[in-house]
Amino acid sequence: MIEMNVNVRSIEPYKLVSQDIWRGKQNIIKADWNEEFFRNKKVEKVIINFVKKGLYSYYPDVEAKELRETLSEFHSIPINNISVFNGSDEALDVICRTFLNQGDKVVIRNPEYTNFYVFVQSMGAVLLKHFQKNPFVLSKNDFLEYLEREKPKMVYLSNPNNPTGILYPKEFLKSLIENFKSTLFVIDEAYVHFAYEKIEDMDFFLKLSINTSNLIVVRTFSKLFSLAGLRIGYIVSNEDIIKALNLIKKPKNVTMVSQIAAREAIRHWDFYNDKKIEILKAKNYFCNKAAALYFVKRVYNSNSNFVCVEVKEEIDIHKTIEFLKKEGVYVRDRSYIPQLDRIFRVTITGFEQVEQILNKFYKLENRVLNK
């Protein structure tokens, strides 16, 4: 075969979840990819109207002007600090391509969103995984010392973290950004809506990024906004960084259906905020119930829309996940990630879903106890 790019040929592909939902199994409980499923009829209506006008034949708005205007208004930030992408994955990829050179150091604190690793590897940059004693408890000093030692070109962190659900304290993170001016901090806030009550708190780093030279905030419509199938993410940063990213970003990247759907969604923040409150209640309920089970060693409640469930030493994690899958409950195996040996992740989408999952947990519990 034709010789490949030296960096790409050694990439380890990102592990994907089951595609059964698209293989005729639309009754499964999909708790494996952290999607939410709130149907907003107003969003559906704008898509249908758009299609009925036949406007899908035109290339999409390459500036995503109306979507960016709506986001600008929603966040009270200038439009020129916003750039829209085909999902936050594309945003992360474009960030890596724009700022990484061969051999550059990129720090993540283990565990992290593993899809990001592919983008780092494709640039020939060096991914440094920083391991701490307990992945579910941030050791600030340890992290600070690691950064001081490595002086990386980039730090990537999902905040709240996926999959642990922990939140980096604001002031600590802010001080890192201020103290490591040559390090680009990429904060992936896919789950930030679940972490705070007030928009001011959610938007803390987003606002900070406008006048900070080394900070990019990444957002997505795939989680709370329930539009994963339409692929829309966006980033907020200072204008110079936005301009730099636009050099390599493909201008026709986001479909017009996605642009108008996202714009309509953001206009109905209250709808999603109400749904969020419901999810958080359901999540707490789930944590309490699941923690009481024999086969469960520990449930890690989170600042997000998912929780990590750790099974007891004597329990086979793979068989557990397989059992749940056969029962129609799809959870995410995290056990191959270092430090998460006996852990699977469960997406929470509401009380009804939680009851259905718990029922299967009880069934599993009976099997374990009767063995």
Place this chain on the structure above:
Amino acid sequence: MIEMNVNVRSIEPYKLVSQDIWRGKQNIIKADWNEEFFRNKKVEKVIINFVKKGLYSYYPDVEAKELRETLSEFHSIPINNISVFNGSDEALDVICRTFLNQGDKVVIRNPEYTNFYVFVQSMGAVLLKHFQKNPFVLSKNDFLEYLEREKPKMVYLSNPNNPTGILYPKEFLKSLIENFKSTLFVIDEAYVHFAYEKIEDMDFFLKLSINTSNLIVVRTFSKLFSLAGLRIGYIVSNEDIIKALNLIKKPKNVTMVSQIAAREAIRHWDFYNDKKIEILKAKNYFCNKAAALYFVKRVYNSNSNFVCVEVKEEIDIHKTIEFLKKEGVYVRDRSYIPQLDRIFRVTITGFEQVEQILNKFYKLENRVLNK
């Protein structure tokens, strides 16, 4: 600012067309980006049904299985030789990232689809523009000698060529692919449906690519299939190349709305084929009428859905394009491309559109003659 990637920082951005269509001007005649505008009610229906089921909340099918199955059937090729992308632009980008290293030579014959240049530059590869005496007439020997001299890593060619509309003869191109085994040939067939009557002819290189080590064929749903706003492209090649591209390709790249729309479109080939015949007739009519005008030096009929119009030496090309724009006819300025000094490109979408454009041409003609 944070130091940029050494290749990306010197990229010259691709020149975009006017976005007036998304700025409230939906009555303009959009003849600038080679889109077609055939509304297929069946395509619209599947999108609307999909939206009404709320399935947009799930991440898209990362294997695009049903779309690839339909394409496999349509082309009579195995499914494993097909990969689907967020528009053919993403396909071209992923090809460059997978196979180009710093300093690799990439040959194009001037003029070419300029957006491709960005992808080459981002990899630090060297774009070699091969100029021939007449861009509208292929000199085979000249091209062959150039390839022999440069021995490039990659040759990119749109076939039919955009913007000249010329077609590379099958046997000539096939012999190049056979004789330059270390060169990857990327044939962009965005406009191939307009070039041939029979599917066998359209699919000649596509079929050849299955068992050829150095050939990738790129297709799109943005032209004849009238789905530019939904961003769907695909490539066909041998299995090893498909696997290599999948390493860096983002699995969630194509929205689910786009996947189901494209699948439905391809099922109605006869509908689009009929439309194509209409376009070609309208194009010939346009060429005859336009060529008779005083301000026009020459009209270059094409193997595609567009034509190049060359204005006389005494005519100001920029004022001409500006005049047409003010009259609501948006054409594509190609005059900044070497060898195309006084040329603009016009997309043909049907008889009605051609009549509207000609009316504005006549208006311009009167102005020129009365000056």
